[in-house]
Amino acid sequence: MGKVTLIDRRGGDEQHGIEAEAVNSKTARALYAKRQQIYPKLAHGFFRNLKWTAMVVLLAIYYVTPWIRWDRGIGRPDQAVLIDFEGRRFFFFFIELWPQEVYYIVGLLVLASFGIFLSSALFGRVWCGYACPQTVWTDLYIYVERWIEGDRNERMRLAKAPLSLDKVRKKISKHTLWLAIAAATGGAWVFYFADAPTLFGQIFTGQASATVYLFIGLLTFTTYSLAGTMREQVCTYMCPWPRIQAAMTDQHALSVTYRADRGEPRGPHKKNETWEGRGDCIDCRQCVAVCPQGIDIRDGDQLECINCALCIDACDEIMVKVGRPKGLIAYDTHVNVEKRERGEAAGIHLMRPRTVLYAVLMVLVGVIMTYALVTRSTLDLNVIRDRSPPFVRLAGGDMRNDYALKLINMAPRARHVRISVSGVDGAHFISNGHRVDANGEIQVDAQPDAVSNVRVHVVAPSDIGAGSHRLRFTIIDTATGEQAGSASVFFAGAAP
């Protein structure tokens, strides 16, 4: 058992140096290498605080959302956000969507895609660094780990220490807390699919369905294993985003960058030594120690890097201590690094064809979605023509076609509607238990928040000619005048 060296003598500056090997550094990277545990050191600074804030806000959204109430009237779910599989509805505050309106979800996904494209083109992998659930939960798990086992050095020492009561106690506490968080994660997930307060009681009294327990178990397992034990491997090996990333960014995209133009040549620096003829990087390896992905940012852009910017905080702290300007590691672009190396003026170009296009597309999709949502009709009609028999020849020679009408009433109240048919001369409804009024229209009730099935028979005179004739069904709400229509055909057969 080797003694852990806390201070790296190679680092030169004894106050700042640390022994930290980037386990995933470019040189150490091997396909068949066994995974080495990473012990990220706690960073302090602007980006660490930003990440704490993002973590708290995102976790709060996740855990609190199912508990927000939203009054929709008696007998209707009062949960603001509810994916009701059983009732086949999606509730989102004032919006209620039916399964056939899934294109709104598609629109939302398109919007999210362009959003992530845009953010990547502007600021690199900000999603990975701040908002991805893998990042958020891993951050939370590392926080718990640090709280129980201490910071980097103490954790490393504990890992190497022989089995003792204290070690067992710490390990058990950590894993218990992790499992509790994991269970709470799975527990919160199921609340999105059922009434949260009711389900909450059911879960603890054993009355919830097997599906509920299965999903809680599943998400407990994935949370615990992904955030607790697998961590950076998820980003490196499992997630497709790092591969897609290459197409989403370009040399103008901001990303966490080691400014080699300023840092090199790197090397240890002693107090009162001159900074002339050398770079600002004192090779203290703090940026490596804080990295949750186990890389050395000074190797440049890497697949493993999630752009969490913690190395910026670590480096800035050192730069302040050694009296050099901050920003040796910073959000910067490849182009800028190259420009400065050539002695040209650097600049940031957020307005580029790519970013403008993404932004325009986002606005476009957003406008289309908003328009669709605002003008969304709560009355719709689907017509399914009977395929067998394709037509019926009546004793008098007339032709009859039969249709199944689906009156879709998305409003939470019953509506009285008139059904009319048009497009074929002489085509009219015949009674089939429905009252056909003096105008030749059928009047029925459309049940609230439901699809009402109405079978209708349409008869056309014998002389309309064989073949398909265009036909249109229209329904009109007798109270509000709201309309919906659907096209179909009337098929007349040839002579027997």
Added chain:
Amino acid sequence: MSDKIDRDDVSGTETTGHEWDGIKELDTPLPRWWLYIFYASIVAAVIYWVLMPAWPLANGYTRGLLNWSDRRIVAAEVHALEASRAPMFNRLAQASTADLARDPELQEFARAAGESAFGDNCQTCHGAGGAGSTGYPVLADDVWLWGGSLDEIEHTIRVGIRSGHPDARISQMPAFGRDHMLTVDQIGNVTEYVISMSAARERLQADARVAALGAQIYQEQCAVCHGATGAGDRVVGAPSLLDDVWLYGGSREEIRRQIDLGRNGVMPTWERRFDDGTIRALAYYVHQMGGGEPDVVAPAPAQTAAPAPGIDQGQGSGAGADATP
């Protein structure tokens, strides 16, 4: 081949010890995650053998500690389903025609149950949706041999046609040609007469001169069942000859052949196969295809009055096929 472990210089991995013309094979260990899953699968398999039916024996199989049986589970589920539907079938069996006309929920149930039974038992001959085919009556139209009211349809389903049931509906179209009751010329003449009295007279361009020759034969041989005017008679199951709907085909040759051969189809009796509820459901399903005769089905009071929402919707509407609570 050597006994001592040989390691590859470049990768540091053990080799298999074999060497072919200087080429050695690396003995790269299996990934640990793969190996663990492999071991876990072996353990799971053994547990499965103990708990679940697994090994075939000479006569039977190992049943396992859980005594699991998919067959038993399915049987129980089918039984539970039947039990859950029983009250509706009972209601349907006891409902009068008027009851049925007033009850959208019962109508929806009857339609669904009828459609299912029809698909399994009737569709083979009568076609999907009662489309019919040559020799098998169309059920969706408004032409009925034995009557198109709910009661009449139900009775036909119960006793069948030429089925051997004591009360079976029986009609007999003679084979005028095959049995030498009429000559070929006489059959030709009476065919033309039948066409001339039907709605097909223009379509087939009936020959008035030939038809006139068949008139007397018609009155002697056919009118007793089909009626003097050809209107048919439902009491004896004789079809109307006035329309343009032909069970055995509507061309001149097909009409002639039916007079010649006098084919008579058979429909089984379904009384012994189905319970009362299912038969009622079948009758309702056939009746609502579009040609059901409304005069015998007493209309619900609301249907003749002003629109009374929720009552006069007829079958299908509002019974909540897709309704959510």
